[in-house]
Amino acid sequence: MCFVNIIVQMYAMNKFFDGEFINYGLRVLTYSEQAQEDRVDPMVYVFPRVTKCTFHKYGASGSIQTHDSLCILPLNIVNEKTYIFIWFWFVILFVLVGLQVVYRLTLIFCPKVRPYVMRTKNRLLPHEIADALCRKTCLADWWILYMLERNIDPLIYRDIAAELAKKIEAKVHN
Template identity: 65%
Template structure:
């Protein structure tokens, strides 16, 4: 298992240059690694172990196992409320299924490993789009100035290059910032769409899955219906038809145990909580970006909060002379550069930018 999941460690390698925020990385890196790990674990259990084992008299078990796995199994939804051991053999298992539509069929467990893989790809897509759009601009601007130790002459030359670039490209970085903000919005859209599709995938049961699991322990023992067993049943039924010796059709009713659903139910309860947390964080992040764009005065406070060594007056003066794109570039430089070098660059930049060059941050 370690060898199987060891390759995911590459997602968490330390990066010298940061071009995004922590919540953005939580969506693109951690969530992608989480979904990929779940997909690998379920794939190993599904194709290496025995995902289904059926009990049937008079037929080879391997034949019935294969048939029930590929054709789907079912339970009786109203049987989940009956007493196990007296009224029904297992939760959701009963024999009064003669009425059409009385059964609930389960086919999605065959596709879980593939769905998780495509979810991981969807979560990684905003990162790829942003890296293509960013095109290593931040790494080029930093030029090794993230390390404060070095020759003074070389550092001064690099600072002059950075200042020259910022002056020559003043008010030309709005598209750079808006593309990044757009990728953050894409993350939120991706999570919302995935929640909706997972809810459709599980027949409308997923969105309330976590809430029902939390309420499950608070209910009286006689009123309990385990939501994990309802969505991921551990014992189901399967009907196998075959021709008898006289040519008549014989119906074989079998009980099928699905050990794979033990893994599925724990996987999706964790995914439910993580996606709800991530959707909340991304919603707050997108609203935060809207505030940054709509209210320029707040940008100076954010810059000062991230770099306390720069006086708030200097931050206000600078933010009044640059647009949101320039402000975002400077904020990212402060994240990546040595603090002393960055403070010197900001001080020089404030002096060089004329007042009329800015538009009040609008």
């Protein structure tokens, strides 16, 4: 769900900025590498800092006079920094959550990896017990054992796993 959320958020931001958000951070990174005369600041392109303003005010005779001037948009200066941070945050989350999804898919579809995952958390657990538990349990049962292993003392878990492996082997032989 987090992975889907990140994708939807980036898509929504991209729609909001008329297709400028997806590659916003990459353009900001390449901006400093370009020659000075070829530079077009992508942050200014998306969030303009200066614009033309038209002011209507009463003149000396009481009639409305129109004045054209340049207006500085200080909120856009803050927005460009905020959205560049958001872009990098989304990219970092996308990569980390993507790695987490690959890890979980590996646990689901590669049962031979599960004993090694159990042994990384608890070095006191013998290979034979970890292999027996992973061979004789389904994925859901293995996941409960893995969560139990992460939340209790390693010595206690070793004893629980050894007893459980014995009972599972005895049940299989009967």
